[in-house]
Amino acid sequence: MQKIPDRNFDALVKPTKLHRSLYTDPDIFELEMSRIWGQAWIYIGHESQVPNAGDYFTTNINHEIPVVMIRDKDDSVRVLHNRCGHKGAKVVDKQSGNVRGALRCAYHGWSYRFDGSLLKIPNEHGYQDTGFDASEPCYSMQPLAQVSSYRGFVFATLSDTIPDLVTWMGGAITCFDNLCDRAPEGEVEVAGGVLRYEHDCNWKFILENLNDTMHPMVVHESVVKAAESYIATLPPEAAKQRREAEIIPPFGASYENFENTGITGFDYGHHYDGGKTSIHADYSVDPDYHEAMVAAYGETRTREIYAFNTHNVLYYPSLTIKCAVQNIRVIRPISVDRFVVESWSFRLKGAPDSMLQRTVLYSRLINSAMGMVGPDDLEVYRRTQKGLHSPVNDWVEFHRQYGKDRILPDRIEGGGTSDLDMRTQYRAWKAYMEKSYQRGVDHA
Amino acid sequence: MPELAAIESFLYREASYLDRPDLDSWIELYTEDAYYWIPATENQVDPINHVSHIYDDRVMMEIRRRNFVHPRAASKDS
Numbered sequence: 001m002q003k004i005p006d007r008n009f010d011a012l013v014k015p016t017k018l019h020r021s022l023y024t025d026p027d028i029f030e031l032e033m034s035r036i037w038g039q040a041w042i043y044i045g046h047e048s049q050v051p052n053a054g055d056y057f058t059t060n061i062n063h064e065i066p067v068v069m070i071r072d073k074d075d076s077v078r079v080l081h082n083r084c085g086h087k088g089a090k091v092v093d094k095q096s097g098n099v100r101g102a103l104r105c106a107y108h109g110w111s112y113r114f115d116g117s118l119l120k121i122p123n124e125h126g127y128q129d130t131g132f133d134a135s136e137p138c139y140s141m142q143p144l145a146q147v148s149s150y151r152g153f154v155f156a157t158l159s160d161t162i163p164d165l166v167t168w169m170g171g172a173i174t175c176f177d178n179l180c181d182r183a184p185e186g187e188v189e190v191a192g193g194v195l196r197y198e199h200d201c202n203w204k205f206i207l208e209n210l211n212d213t214m215h216p217m218v219v220h221e222s223v224v225k226a227a228e229s230y231i232a233t234l235p236p237e238a239a240k241q242r243r244e245a246e247i248i249p250p251f252g253a254s255y256e257n258f259e260n261t262g263i264t265g266f267d268y269g270h271h272y273d274g275g276k277t278s279i280h281a282d283y284s285v286d287p288d289y290h291e292a293m294v295a296a297y298g299e300t301r302t303r304e305i306y307a308f309n310t311h312n313v314l315y316y317p318s319l320t321i322k323c324a325v326q327n328i329r330v331i332r333p334i335s336v337d338r339f340v341v342e343s344w345s346f347r348l349k350g351a352p353d354s355m356l357q358r359t360v361l362y363s364r365l366i367n368s369a370m371g372m373v374g375p376d377d378l379e380v381y382r383r384t385q386k387g388l389h390s391p392v393n394d395w396v397e398f399h400r401q402y403g404k405d406r407i408l409p410d411r412i413e414g415g416g417t418s419d420l421d422m423r424t425q426y427r428a429w430k431a432y433m434e435k436s437y438q439r440g441v442d443h444a
Numbered sequence: 445m446p447e448l449a450a451i452e453s454f455l456y457r458e459a460s461y462l463d464r465p466d467l468d469s470w471i472e473l474y475t476e477d478a479y480y481w482i483p484a485t486e487n488q489v490d491p492i493n494h495v496s497h498i499y500d501d502r503v504m505m506e507i508r509r510r511n512f513v514h515p516r517a518a519s520k521d522s
Contacts, residue, residue, distance in 0.1 A: 191493075192493060192494050192495050193484050193494045193495045194484075194495070195484055195495055218516075221514075222514030222516045223507070223511045223517070225514060226507050227507045229510060230510055231503075231507075234503070242503065244504065244507070343495070356493060357492050360494065364495050364497065364498065364499060368495075368497050368498065370497045371497075371498075372504075372507070372508070372511065375519035378519065379519040380518060
């Protein structure tokens with residue numbers, strides 16, 4: 001095993017290539033967990049998952065640190081370390097639910113208010129004159145270092161020095177706006193259940209694949225051909241009614257089409273492909289939905305909202321969203337060769353049910369590990385994880401369109417088939433690992 | 445219980461077609477109006493407003509069958 005540098009990762013991350021140990025070395029994984037997942041804003045959940053006081057949702061903020069998102073009595077949404085101030089037991093064990101009155105540890109019955117402050121210790125007089133001070137924060141369920149939400153999407157961070165959420169999202173924030181603006185009421189809410197899968201590969205593969213537009217026409221060729229050839233045998237009227245016919249074939253779009261979508265990158269590793277157009281741009285518009293949108297926004301603004309059409313947006317490292325499909329995927333590493341991904345769907349408030357139904361259809365067709373598109377992605381991640389154990393070549397390359405990125409004050413733009421997405425996320429990877437974000441953002 | 449035996453035998457036959465794989469014979473086990481449904485949660489009643497792992501009608505089953513035999517469908521190899 002090599003020695004991992006403390007502050008300088010130049011030997012592992014080059015401008016056009018990465019060392020394979022980023023995907024295989026457990027020591028690098030542990031450093032990622034403390035320096036990337038320990039500094040970045042991590043997506044926790046959506047406020048609509050905890051509508052009433054005492055409603056909670058639990059998750060980890062990295063591969064192992066448990067947290068709980070809970071609605072307080074003053075209607076604010078808290079994110080607390082899910083650890084009893086006494087012996088350290090996880091206080092809330094279920095994934096979601098409601099607690100009445102107070103959070104209570106199952107071990108010795110210490111109880112906490114929904115803001116995490118210590119409410120009561122059973123048989124408390126035993127602590128008298130022992131030097132124990134119940135008001136010390138270490139005896140509470142402590143809030144995360146920073147907690148913030150944007151349009152209902154709740155993030156938290158273990159870092160007290162990372163800039164505020166809005167600054168951190170930078171120009172990528174417009175994608176959250178577009179997702180929510182697609183609701184006639186301007187708000188979205190979680191609906192339609194969740195798909196949760198664990199996969200045998202490094203967590204970074206799924207992030208790298210999001211805006212890798214050189215793979216769809218290869219990896220998804222078989223299903224696109226199968227769908228197109230079978231749908232062509234249907235009577236035209238029957239074929240027109242198949243929403244699958246809008247969703248699956250664009251995965252086989254040409255290199256030229258994907259090049260024209262463009263990729264835009266931001267500080268902290270965020271990026272999206274599309275904007276003016278994407279593989280979701282030609283979806284039909286439900287007339288009832290359009291009517292509700294025009295009533296809410298007027299024709300011009302409605303067209304503007306539709307016109308901003310991205311494919312995948314990455315908020316590095318934990319969240320990817322699809323504005324046009326109202327679907328998000330939440331990533332958590334487990335170990336160097338295992339991660340978990342959850343697909344959540346959202347209802348556009350004020351929109352007809354057909355919109356959520358399309359979101360749910362999309363999720364089971366594309367994101368499901370038994371779907372038509374996702375399984376082939378998962379298979380190539382699995383093969384990559386295996387292949388990278390070969391010592392014959394220590395490097396993974398990403399040269400495409402290197403040197404051609406357009407560097408603007410707040411973003412970097414480039415061709416849709418470029419490796420700009422790789423350059424963007426690994427610039428952030430290196431900055432987090434070298435702790436340079438603690439000294440302020442370094443532009444490319 | 446002859447009915448139970450018939451159901452068991454059907455399930456074994458279906459599994460053997462999938463294992464071979466022989467999807468041409470597999471799909472003939474289903475009527476035209478059949479759905480192949482793997483719900484995402486226990487006691488799930490709604491396949492339309494709630495996500496599923498699979499919810500295929502005949503058209504999607506046909507597409508899945510064609511995908512599965514395509515030489516470039518990587519996932520069928522694992």
